[in-house]
Amino acid sequence: MTPARSSSGAEANGQTGLEVADVFRRHLDDFRKLHTPDPLDERLARDLISCRTALLGGHLLHCTTCGHEHPVYNSCRNRHCPKCQALRSARWVAERLNRVLPVHYFHVVFTLPSELRDLARRHPKPVFDLLLKSAAACLLTLGRDPQWWGGSALLGVTTVLHTWTRDLQLHPHAHCIVTGGGLAEDGSWVAAPQDFLFPVHVLGALFRGKFLDGLERLRARGLLPGERDDRAWRRQRTKLYKKSWVVYAKRPFGGAEQVYRYLGRYTHRVAISNTRLLHLDDDAVVFKTRGPGTASLDPVEFIRRFLQHRLPPGFTKIRHSGLLAPTNIRTAFAKAKAVLAPPPLLTAGILPAVEGDQDDDQVPLAKLPWPELLLRLTGFDVRACPKCRSHTLVCLPLPEARAPPAAPALLHS
Numbered sequence: 001m002t003p004a005r006s007s008s009g010a011e012a013n014g015q016t017g018l019e020v021a022d023v024f025r026r027h028l029d030d031f032r033k034l035h036t037p038d039p040l041d042e043r044l045a046r047d048l049i050s051c052r053t054a055l056l057g058g059h060l061l062h063c064t065t066c067g068h069e070h071p072v073y074n075s076c077r078n079r080h081c082p083k084c085q086a087l088r089s090a091r092w093v094a095e096r097l098n099r100v101l102p103v104h105y106f107h108v109v110f111t112l113p114s115e116l117r118d119l120a121r122r123h124p125k126p127v128f129d130l131l132l133k134s135a136a137a138c139l140l141t142l143g144r145d146p147q148w149w150g151g152s153a154l155l156g157v158t159t160v161l162h163t164w165t166r167d168l169q170l171h172p173h174a175h176c177i178v179t180g181g182g183l184a185e186d187g188s189w190v191a192a193p194q195d196f197l198f199p200v201h202v203l204g205a206l207f208r209g210k211f212l213d214g215l216e217r218l219r220a221r222g223l224l225p226g227e228r229d230d231r232a233w234r235r236q237r238t239k240l241y242k243k244s245w246v247v248y249a250k251r252p253f254g255g256a257e258q259v260y261r262y263l264g265r266y267t268h269r270v271a272i273s274n275t276r277l278l279h280l281d282d283d284a285v286v287f288k289t290r291g292p293g294t295a296s297l298d299p300v301e302f303i304r305r306f307l308q309h310r311l312p313p314g315f316t317k318i319r320h321s322g323l324l325a326p327t328n329i330r331t332a333f334a335k336a337k338a339v340l341a342p343p344p345l346l347t348a349g350i351l352p353a354v355e356g357d358q359d360d361d362q363v364p365l366a367k368l369p370w371p372e373l374l375l376r377l378t379g380f381d382v383r384a385c386p387k388c389r390s391h392t393l394v395c396l397p398l399p400e401a402r403a404p405p406a407a408p409a410l411l412h413s
Helices: 020-034 039-050 086-097 114-122 124-143 200-220 231-242 256-267 299-307 326-339 370-378
Strands: 058-063 069-073 105-111 156-164 170-179 181-183 189-191 247-250 277-280 285-288 294-297 318-322 393-396
Touching (some): 020 299, 124 156, 124 200, 156 256, 170 256
Antiparallel strands (some): 058 393, 156 318, 285 294
């Protein structure tokens, strides 16, 4: 029997009400007939199916004003679940915006060649780790080269792993948000031109060299089991060295804020959101791609493509380096912020805030309690009764009739 959903889960997609979990509920058995999911895939499937349903338990919200009651079920908190990461993503964006320097920023994307996708599929953790490290190392290396901006500088770089295309194919690439300049050793700020970071062909060649060198080191250390250094690999390596690797670099039109908000939609989500689902039946899953475009996949193929984007356990897909490295926040980043600080507010005719006289609107979003954060972001007040809108909801245990036997403990990757 399909477990009951809470109202919040049913409203996850305001257009169709469909969820990725619905595809798993209806077609997971069909998928198992054709494929053998590993234990982590099975765990993810169970989490998606159980999320915000009676299987995970919950509580009953009772309004003491009008008597209205409705159950609210617990979330799975799996980082791959489309329903669980919205508030965490919002907090991440708010925290990032608090560390935006008053300079222009660039958006740079490093993409692995198609010839390496099978290797990434077989060994996702070392390959994805090398991708993120190589991308950041390229930017930091060129920032320290004085030939580009007339001085050696330490950049600030945020790197985020993406592994999917709009139709859920495997396409590993790293999005980087890069400061338009960096901190010199003498404490001054070296600014990059407004419309130029580094030549993309130089970025591509350096990225290719660093990644392939790192790949050789992984092979030598035995961290890519089953990948022998045979004639076929040497031919592929030669082909990869001759190929131009794609790097996209552009100054974001709306500044760093625009890119952080854009990436915030993907940093705590995997592959596809529920809002993109349009139709589900026994033969097809139809979902939005880009603009007015749509894609239609067999449900079993949809599940296969979704699961191939499951991150390795413990893998960190968001990383900060250079000025933004955790070890530099109180040192190099603080120096850069001081050097770039705008004039005192009094010179602009604005009085400084009086201590202890802060408006609620001045509380950083990242520090708001989750009900208040949800209200600010969506206008939905979970503390208000959905029937009379009064703030008199109390939490009660679910009646035994509504509380099924506890499901087995679910681990979260």
